[in-house]
Amino acid sequence: MAGSGVRGAGRSVASKIAVLLGAFTETDPELSLGELSRRADLPLSTAYRLATELVDWGGLERADGGGYRVGLRLWEIGALAARSNGLCDIALPFMQDLYDATHENVHLAVLAGREALYIEKITGPGAVSARSRRGGRQPLHATGVGKALLAYAPQQLLDEVLAAGLKPYTPHTIVAPGHLTRALAEVRRTGVAYAWDELTMGVVSVASPVFDADGRAAAAISIVGRSTGANVKQLAPAVHTAALCASRQLGRRGRT
């Protein structure tokens, strides 16, 4: 325990809470107090005190196994997030049309740092199993929505993505910077981004950007299906149309 009294010192309580909440991830949605303390780099006693206060208001919940997990009250407050809500309100009807026509996974994603953050997902019993999850993140270079967003992002983001290295997920993931740059130019030419077996074998993504009133790619819509199904080229016009409809709607809202 030597030195534990200074761990976390100098940080504000708000930032400690931020680190505590940020310790939960998709792969570790439930954490023991010890793990929480370790990940947040806080003394056990501090982690316990803050976690207890978070449980009191519902930001965290006690899990059956004795650990902690994110609470429903935090979910409820998060559901008020304006960016997520505004985009979803506009895109959802068009996304639902895409789902009705294809019965494949339909996604809405935005840029979050150097990743794509999925803010909406429609799926059904017949859709291919995809890695995506509402609230989940995926790499930009290996997904349709990621390429659609990156193609219209400032050059600086592409530089950062390339500098961080293009991680291979399958033998088909784009790992050469020149290859990615050319693929993004093609996205800008056609308005459609593809990812064929690039994140998951057997899965293809077809995506298109949604532009705001200032012409920025605020989000991207995608259909994700089986890459062995041959109708992908037919999906592209549907996705592109849905994204254009959503863009027109978003642009209109931006000008009011």
Add this chain to the structure above:
Amino acid sequence: MAGSGVRGAGRSVASKIAVLLGAFTETDPELSLGELSRRADLPLSTAYRLATELVDWGGLERADGGGYRVGLRLWEIGALAARSNGLCDIALPFMQDLYDATHENVHLAVLAGREALYIEKITGPGAVSARSRRGGRQPLHATGVGKALLAYAPQQLLDEVLAAGLKPYTPHTIVAPGHLTRALAEVRRTGVAYAWDELTMGVVSVASPVFDADGRAAAAISIVGRSTGANVKQLAPAVHTAALCASRQLGRRGRT
């Protein structure tokens, strides 16, 4: 400003942050600093300092008008909430089937205090405009999901709901305690709850409870459509079946 130095005194920073975040609502998703300070009962300087720290980690965002709103990072962490995720994972395929068959709004809701909290909503361009919103709350006595949940809740919750008074939303809202008690007995008899024009005129809700492994009503599924459409009696078996399928699945998960 007299006395502002003691406002908020004695409360922990975590609880101040909880109050700050809880100040945002569906009707007021964006708040000025002054409004935030007033609602959280904190001095302006404290509200400003905490809001600034929350903006730093993404829990809040600055709005275009200069105010604050809930940030995408908080939404992302909230999306990890176990209860919401577990129920949605199980119920979504059945809900999507219901949507495919009806093209009406399909909801998943849980109990939150004395209200129904909507954790999932599927809607499309043809569905009737409903008050529901993912993350939103509605009264138990005036909604299908609310009655389905209340029918299987401990007697104490019904007592609390009755003690709080049955607020009328339309001329058809149940406002007499005896009437509500009889309606809930009917729900327990049939497994299906209705709300005809009780929250919004012209809108009918048909709901059924989803039971967990311990036989508790963990959630409720509903279809919400136009009450003038005559096919409501046909919807009931569909909703009931979907809820039974989800219950079986949830029960199975509970036993592993």
